[in-house]
Amino acid sequence: DTAVSQTPKYLVTQMGNDKSIKCEQNLGHDTMYWYKQDSKKFLKIMFSYNNKELIINETVPNRFSPKSPDKAHLNLHINSLELGDSAVYFCASSFTGELFFGEGSRLTVL
Amino acid sequence: AQRVTQPEKLLSVFKGAPVELKCNYSYSGSPELFWYVQYSRQRLQLLLRHISRESIKGFTADLNKGETSFHLKKPFAQEEDSAMYYCALSRRSGYNKLIFGAGTRLAVHP
Numbered sequence: 001d002t003a004v005s006q007t008p009k010y011l012v013t014q015m016g017n018d019k020s021i022k023c024e025q026n027l028g029h030d031t032m033y034w035y036k037q038d039s040k041k042f043l044k045i046m047f048s049y050n051n052k053e054l055i056i057n058e059t060v061p062n063r064f065s066p067k068s069p070d071k072a073h074l075n076l077h078i079n080s081l082e083l084g085d086s087a088v089y090f091c092a093s094s095f096t097g098e099l100f101f102g103e104g105s106r107l108t109v110l
Numbered sequence: 111a112q113r114v115t116q117p118e119k120l121l122s123v124f125k126g127a128p129v130e131l132k133c134n135y136s137y138s139g140s141p142e143l144f145w146y147v148q149y150s151r152q153r154l155q156l157l158l159r160h161i162s163r164e165s166i167k168g169f170t171a172d173l174n175k176g177e178t179s180f181h182l183k184k185p186f187a188q189e190e191d192s193a194m195y196y197c198a199l200s201r202r203s204g205y206n207k208l209i210f211g212a213g214t215r216l217a218v219h220p
Binding site for chain 1: 142144146152153154155156159194196200207208209210212213215
């Protein structure tokens, strides 16, 4: 009974392709997030949704588009992938301040 | 601007030695401070938060508003404490945007 689950865990693709990462949480939280962890292990927030509504949108290229079909899901779609997009992407959800993270999705762009 | 600084990328100690992982922050309002930990091959998880004033796995952290610090301490390090530690900050109310420091890798040697 995983709380926050992401798929796929690993994704290897060519530059220019479009890919999606899916995230689901079964904790009943209203707020979900996408974070990016770069090669130096630095974690940076990308997006946050509260009850399907976008509330945080950091300085992220338009090629990244989050979609929240319902409050339990927050997917990340990336268009025209670039080498610099290679990273580990973490989904998270929260209710009272504590964030619960997924295991991460490692994206490698060749 | 909100910022979290962890000055040490790597902290290497021997088992039984005291540990202090440094964290300084800048924030104009009333922040809430957290420590998250990522053990090898595991997801990022909350270790402790300053409002709980708890000791988790022997770790404690005190918020020092005068020095704007939230250092993580443990009197006697164990090998199983080896992990990546992230200090994080968010505002007390409203939507939770968690800002992470760059992380400190703690390596505890036998």
